[in-house]
Amino acid sequence: MTSHLAQVPLWAAIVIAVLVVLGSGLTLLGALGLVRLSSFFDRIHAPTLGTSWGTAGVMLGSALLFTLTGDRLVIHEIVIGALMMTTTPVTLMILGRAALSRNGGARPRAANPASITAGLDADAAEGGSDRR
Amino acid sequence: MSETILTVALTLSQLCLVLAMLLATLRLLRGPRAQDRVLSLDALYVCGMLLLVVTGMRLGSSYxxxxxxxxxxxxxxxxxxxxxxxxxxxxxx
Known part of the structure; x- marks a missing residue:
């Protein structure tokens, strides 16, 4: 039934299996961190596991599989991987700035580290409240 | 042999990605403020995209x-x- 999977040699099957399971496992770990971590500025780091090595592992495995089965070229996976690698930092930086401005105005000054930690503690404290 | 390895690995990977989508949906429903919901929607998009790629690998389809x-x-x-x-x-x- 799935004859295209039987065409792959054994070493490539092992490499593809390791890459795909690593990528999806890291994505699952990032989603688990998205649920488990306490404040927003902790949680914004968690899904980048899925967008960096999660995407890279799945895309490398897919490129290897479809190159070896001879179905088509590998350019699609490279396009998706490059798109994800370039757009995720831009997205999360805009979202972090939006969260900072929603938390009450000015960005924390780097010259005074105590104000940064105080702001993060205040964010963690208000995480359980019902403020939208 | 290689078909067995790849079938097991792709099924496991599909299960992991579906569980990741469920966790992101949980944060999307539960998130205390709006930026949490936007972040979990972004994670949900990425998980759905990876799930589509893994399903395409399993079916052998390029579409x-x-x-x-x-x-x-x-x-x-x-x-x-x-x-x-x-x-x-x-x-x-």
């Missing part, structure tokens, strides 16, 4: 990659639009 590409591009655009709305109060100024 699902076009869908994954579109999901990646639209996820970027929608997350940027929602973040701009949270930042400024409007999307196009």
């Amino acid at each position: 699902l990659f076009e869908g994954a590409l579109i999901i990646g591009a639209l996820g970027f655009v929608s997350t940027v639009a929602l973040s701009k709305f949270l930042l400024r109060g409007e999307v196009i100024e």
Whole structure:
């Protein structure tokens, strides 16, 4: 039934299996961190596991599989991987700035580290409240 | 032999990605503020895109990659639009 999977040699099957399971496992770990971590500025780091090595592992495995089965070229996976690698930092930086401005105005000054930690503690404290 | 290895690995990977989508949906429903919901929607987009790619690998079909590409591009655009709305109060100024 799935004859295209039987065409792959054994070493490539092992490499593809390791890459795909690593990528999806890291994505699952990032989603688990998205649920488990306490404040927003902790949680914004968690899904980048899925967008960096999660995407890279799945895309490398897919490129290897479809190159070896001879179905088509590998350019699609490279396009998706490059798109994800370039757009995720831009997205999360805009979202972090939006969260900072929603938390009450000015960005924390780097010259005074105590104000940064105080702001993060205040964010963690208000995480359980019902403020939208 | 290689078919067995690949079938087991792709099934496990599909299960992991579906569980990741469920966890992101949980944060999307539960998130205390709006930026948590936007962040979990972005994670949900990425997990759905990877699930589409892994399903395409399992079926041997090349059409699902076009869908994954579109999901990646639209996820970027929608997350940027929602973040701009949270930042400024409007999307196009």
